[in-house]
Amino acid sequence: MGREPNLSVDEYLARHESKDLLRFITCGSVDDGKSTLLGRLLYDTKLLFDDQLAALEGDSRRHGTQNGELDFALLVDGLSAEREQGITIDVAYRFFTTERRKFIVADCPGHEQYTRNMATGASTADLAVVLIDARKGVLTQTRRHTYIAALLGIRHVLLAVNKMDLVGYDEATFRAIETEYAALAAGMGIPQVSAIPVSALRGENISARATAMPWFDGPSLLEHLETVVIQPPARTLGFRLPVQWVCRPDQNFRGYAGPVVAGSIAPGDEVVVLPGGARSRVARIVTADGDRTQAVVGDAVTLTLEDERDISRGDVIAAAGDPPQVADQFAAHLLWMDEAALLPGRGYWLKIGTRTVGAQVTEIKHKVDVNTQEELAAKRLELNEVGYCNLSLDQPVAFEPYAACRELGAFILIDRQTNATVGAGTLDFALRRADNIHWQHLDIDRAARARLKGQSPACLWFTGLSGSGKSTVANLVEKRLFALGRHTYLLDGDNVRHGLNRDLGFTDEDRVENIRRVAEVAKLMVDAGLIVLVSFISPFREERRMARELFAPGEFHEVFVDTPLAVCEARDVKGLYAKARAGGIRNFTGIDSPYEAPEAPEVHLHGGDQAPEQLAERVIRELLGEH
Ligand SMILES: Nc1ncnc2c1ncn2[C@@H]1O[C@H](COP(=O)(O)OS(=O)(=O)O)[C@@H](OP(=O)(O)O)[C@H]1O
Numbered sequence: 001m002g003r004e005p006n007l008s009v010d011e012y013l014a015r016h017e018s019k020d021l022l023r024f025i026t027c028g029s030v031d032d033g034k035s036t037l038l039g040r041l042l043y044d045t046k047l048l049f050d051d052q053l054a055a056l057e058g059d060s061r062r063h064g065t066q067n068g069e070l071d072f073a074l075l076v077d078g079l080s081a082e083r084e085q086g087i088t089i090d091v092a093y094r095f096f097t098t099e100r101r102k103f104i105v106a107d108c109p110g111h112e113q114y115t116r117n118m119a120t121g122a123s124t125a126d127l128a129v130v131l132i133d134a135r136k137g138v139l140t141q142t143r144r145h146t147y148i149a150a151l152l153g154i155r156h157v158l159l160a161v162n163k164m165d166l167v168g169y170d171e172a173t174f175r176a177i178e179t180e181y182a183a184l185a186a187g188m189g190i191p192q193v194s195a196i197p198v199s200a201l202r203g204e205n206i207s208a209r210a211t212a213m214p215w216f217d218g219p220s221l222l223e224h225l226e227t228v229v230i231q232p233p234a235r236t237l238g239f240r241l242p243v244q245w246v247c248r249p250d251q252n253f254r255g256y257a258g259p260v261v262a263g264s265i266a267p268g269d270e271v272v273v274l275p276g277g278a279r280s281r282v283a284r285i286v287t288a289d290g291d292r293t294q295a296v297v298g299d300a301v302t303l304t305l306e307d308e309r310d311i312s313r314g315d316v317i318a319a320a321g322d323p324p325q326v327a328d329q330f331a332a333h334l335l336w337m338d339e340a341a342l343l344p345g346r347g348y349w350l351k352i353g354t355r356t357v358g359a360q361v362t363e364i365k366h367k368v369d370v371n372t373q374e375e376l377a378a379k380r381l382e383l384n385e386v387g388y389c390n391l392s393l394d395q396p397v398a399f400e401p402y403a404a405c406r407e408l409g410a411f412i413l414i415d416r417q418t419n420a421t422v423g424a425g426t427l428d429f430a431l432r433r434a435d436n437i438h439w440q441h442l443d444i445d446r447a448a449r450a451r452l453k454g455q456s457p458a459c460l461w462f463t464g465l466s467g468s469g470k471s472t473v474a475n476l477v478e479k480r481l482f483a484l485g486r487h488t489y490l491l492d493g494d495n496v497r498h499g500l501n502r503d504l505g506f507t508d509e510d511r512v513e514n515i516r517r518v519a520e521v522a523k524l525m526v527d528a529g530l531i532v533l534v535s536f537i538s539p540f541r542e543e544r545r546m547a548r549e550l551f552a553p554g555e556f557h558e559v560f561v562d563t564p565l566a567v568c569e570a571r572d573v574k575g576l577y578a579k580a581r582a583g584g585i586r587n588f589t590g591i592d593s594p595y596e597a598p599e600a601p602e603v604h605l606h607g608g609d610q611a612p613e614q615l616a617e618r619v620i621r622e623l624l625g626e627h
């Protein structure tokens with residue numbers, strides 16, 4: 001048992017390579033006796049110490065592509081990519097081993113504020129140990145833990161009914177909890193539950209069978225962990241390999257390296273590369289130990305193909321006869337992990353497999369109360385909340401429903417500005433809505449329209465606090481352009497909010513949608529050949545970036561009307577600042593709603609220092625290129 005001291009990591013890996021690996025998560029709180037249970041388990045099996053685990057992690061990352069099953073990269077990959085992204089979600093991974101199996105246990109705190117930690121641990125786990133205090137029975141947190149485990153695709157639960165010593169090792173108490181929990185788990189789609197009565201404190205039924213509970217003839221907790229058979233999902237998929245990198249050591253060799261996440265492959269097999277759709281056959285399966293005649297799930301290999309194909313990181317190489325679907329719109333569960341709420345319509349990076357694409361949540365169908373599984377209406381998701389959402393990606397990706405394949409069905413969302421992992425989710429199915437809508441080709445194109453008007457279409461995007469002078473300056477600029485014979489249109493926040501956007505208020509999510517719509521309108525108008533002036537507070541950097549990306553390079557000019565809050569407040573033409581200060585308006589920009597100043601605007605106007613005419617002149621010079 002355990003790891004003999006003085007054994008090098010390489011020797012250790014070699015010796016234990018052949019044993020299979022069980023990843024599990026422990027759910028429960030300190031009060032349930034989780035620490036005692038884990039402590040005892042690790043003590044009884046003479047755990048591998050944490051610093052050695054750290055060394056092992058480092059080592060297996062260096063040797064990462066070798067065919068070893070002991071791929072610790074998985075610990076930091078998948079949903080825990082937040083490490084790469086620079087935020088730490090506290091999940092303690094422990095490693096131990098017995099004669100029969102190797103184990104990785106993710107020990108996550110149990111309270112509701114740690115839901116995201118639990119999800120991180122659960123995302124790579126095969127089994128969950130759910131702890132219950134025999135005196136308390138099934139609690140709200142039991143429901144929550146089971147729901148998160150089920151959401152993250154865990155199909156096996158070991159229900160450890162702990163503190164049996166405190167209920168006199170009473171069988172009826174145990175059976176009642178077992179029955180109640182079985183119904184709960186079945187309702188959440190967990191097919192396999194094994195209940196075991198234990199006393200972590202007394203060591204009853206932990207590694208050795210209990211003597212105090214002769215009525216229980218099942219295995220001890222450790223025996224169960226050592227012997228439980230983890231069934232793969234029902235449908236066995238064809239070959240899938242997400243390309244991690246393209247290996248080109250010289251002109252003669254081009255290999256595609258990555259993990260085999262489903263199926264198997266042999267030289268000569270026909271493959272398709274997705275999302276592009278190119279086809280070829282496998283020429284060689286290359287590993288550090290030489291060529292192979294076959295690669296199967298769990299292997300990390302490098303493939304070469306018979307034909308030269310344009311393949312890059314993020315593509316999926318798949319069995320030609322049984323490929324995954326490709327789509328850009330999905331229904332998905334999403335667990336929000338960031339202090340700042342998820343805002344539908346905002347752009348995030350989405351990472352699935354080895355691919356990263358731009359993405360938006362287009363709609364929150366409902367959020368799910370993690371404690372009761374009640375479905376509630378929601379316009380945003382706060383930290384640790386779960387929502388069922390529609391997702392829209394900027395480009396199509398190859399995917400599998402999470403229930404069929406975790407590696408191609410799990411995704412994370414990354415904030416585009418901070419690079420932090422802000423959400424993690426599971427794809428349910430592709431939405432077919434966009435399939436039958438094609439971009440209509442028009443013979444009169446934007447260049448033709450612009451030529452007729454004799455001007456270069458552009459978007460002048462004014463941003464700044466309320467009262468900063470956006471409308472005043474934009475208005476002057478439009479008059480000047482009009483006098484010069486230019487075709488223009490001014491979109492003003494106050495006006496657009498009376499019509500197109502009359503359904504929107506001033507919450508963060510409504511402002512995101514406000515800006516998204518007006519940016520799309522501005523884009524159409526630029527397409528029509530106009531010089532469009534947009535005058536909206538547009539307080540968030542992310543949405544201004546989104547607007548900018550809708551236009552061709554050089555077409556979008558961000559004009560920051562930088563007037564100090566005190567000046568705007570002193571002007572207070574509409575009396576709104578006074579109202580906001582008095583508490584009469586909530587979410588007022590600059591008072592109790594943020595304004596994120598532009599970092600690199602094309603034009604930076606100091607609205608408190610210069611007259612509107614001078615400011616307008618600077619904008620005209622920027623637009624007409626007379627600097
Ligand atoms: N809570 C709150 N916060 C900010 N502004 C408020 C608010 N409530 C009403 N108003 C008035 O609405 C105008 C801003 O609308 P916008 O569409 O430009 O705002 S945003 O871009 O969606 O943030 C803004 O007009 P301007 O003064 O022209 O900027 C205000 O007059």
Ligand SMILES: Nc1ncnc2c1ncn2[C@@H]1O[C@H](COP(=O)(O)OP(=O)(O)O)[C@@H](O)[C@H]1O
Nearest residue numbers: 466467468469470471472571573607610611612
């Ligand atoms: N550069 C400036 N100097 C002095 N007053 C200004 C200047 N720009 C605008 N104002 C005045 O400030 C008030 C608010 O301007 P407005 O254009 O309505 O701001 P916004 O559209 O950003 O809310 C108006 O009364 C306007 O006359």
